[in-house]
Amino acid sequence: MAKAADFTIRLDDLGYEAGGRPVLSGLTLHSSARRIGVVGRNGSGKSTLARLLAGLLAPTTGQVRVAGIDVFRDRRAALETVGILFQNPEHQIIFPRVSEEIAFGLRQQGLDKVQAAARCEAVLRSFDKPHWRDAPISALSQGQKHLVCMMAVLAMRPRLLILDEPYAGLDIPTRRQLGRYLNRAGTHLFHISHEPADLEGCDQLFWLDRGQIVAQGAPAQLLADFTAEMNRLGDLDDIADLAG
Numbered sequence: 001m002a003k004a005a006d007f008t009i010r011l012d013d014l015g016y017e018a019g020g021r022p023v024l025s026g027l028t029l030h031s032s033a034r035r036i037g038v039v040g041r042n043g044s045g046k047s048t049l050a051r052l053l054a055g056l057l058a059p060t061t062g063q064v065r066v067a068g069i070d071v072f073r074d075r076r077a078a079l080e081t082v083g084i085l086f087q088n089p090e091h092q093i094i095f096p097r098v099s100e101e102i103a104f105g106l107r108q109q110g111l112d113k114v115q116a117a118a119r120c121e122a123v124l125r126s127f128d129k130p131h132w133r134d135a136p137i138s139a140l141s142q143g144q145k146h147l148v149c150m151m152a153v154l155a156m157r158p159r160l161l162i163l164d165e166p167y168a169g170l171d172i173p174t175r176r177q178l179g180r181y182l183n184r185a186g187t188h189l190f191h192i193s194h195e196p197a198d199l200e201g202c203d204q205l206f207w208l209d210r211g212q213i214v215a216q217g218a219p220a221q222l223l224a225d226f227t228a229e230m231n232r233l234g235d236l237d238d239i240a241d242l243a244g
């Protein structure tokens with residue numbers, strides 16, 4: 001198995017068009033940092049970038065490679081390498097019970113029923129939640145549903161976990177608890193958010209604006225610059241420009 005140091009995300013001249021207009025263009029990003037952050041305002045292209053990085057969308061131009069794998073073309077290898085957590089657990093959860101939800105991704109990875117059940121049990125135990133095994137997901141709180149999604153994706157043992165604003169709508173204690181679980185997981189993280197506070201702990205940060213990377217650097221300075229710019233824009237009235 002490759003060492004952690006061999007792990008690099010490479011976006012080369014990445015572009016994506018939808019509805020006849022560019023959503024992302026000319027994105028080049030190379031990083032081996034363990035916690036990469038991408039900050040950007042609404043509509044800047046963050047979710048599109050998350051989906052491209054997970055291999056769920058085909059780039060219009062350029063390429064996405066994670067640890068040497070073309071994540072769109074080599075789906076089997078991508079499933080072993082990259083996991084994604086979405087903003088809304090309802091968009092991720094398919095099955096009525098916790099154990100079924102966790103087992104699904106494992107079966108997709110090629111584990112048989114017995115192996116998937118064992119891995120499911122192990123992940124529930126590692127989160128101290130074995131009693132959640134048969135719980136109906138519909139009875140869980142929003143934060144608990146997020147945790148089910150997190151357990152399901154971490155059970156697949158991805159080397160990279162993409163976080164597409166997974167904390168939206170969660171209170172501070174729940175955010176902190178989920179953040180702690182993620183840090184403990186030890187995978188590389190690619191965390192996308194419009195909320196500067198979510199990204200303070202990142203090792204390297206990129207600012208996405210209108211589908212392009214406009215700045216990169218250490219979080220302290222870049223988040224301060226981003227916040228100042230967001231406050232400046234907030235004093236204007238450009239909401240009507242978002243669809244342009």
Ligand SMILES: Nc1ncnc2c1ncn2[C@@H]1O[C@H](COP(=O)(O)OP(=O)(O)OP(=O)(O)O)[C@@H](O)[C@H]1O
Nearest residue numbers: 018019023040041042043044045046047048049194
């Ligand atoms: N399939 C599509 N068809 C048409 N337009 C699209 C499509 N996908 C994305 N877009 C447009 O591209 C832009 C970026 O969308 P995206 O969802 O990636 O942004 P975002 O930064 O995640 O936004 P938010 O923070 O509001 O979730 C938006 O203007 C969106 O309407």
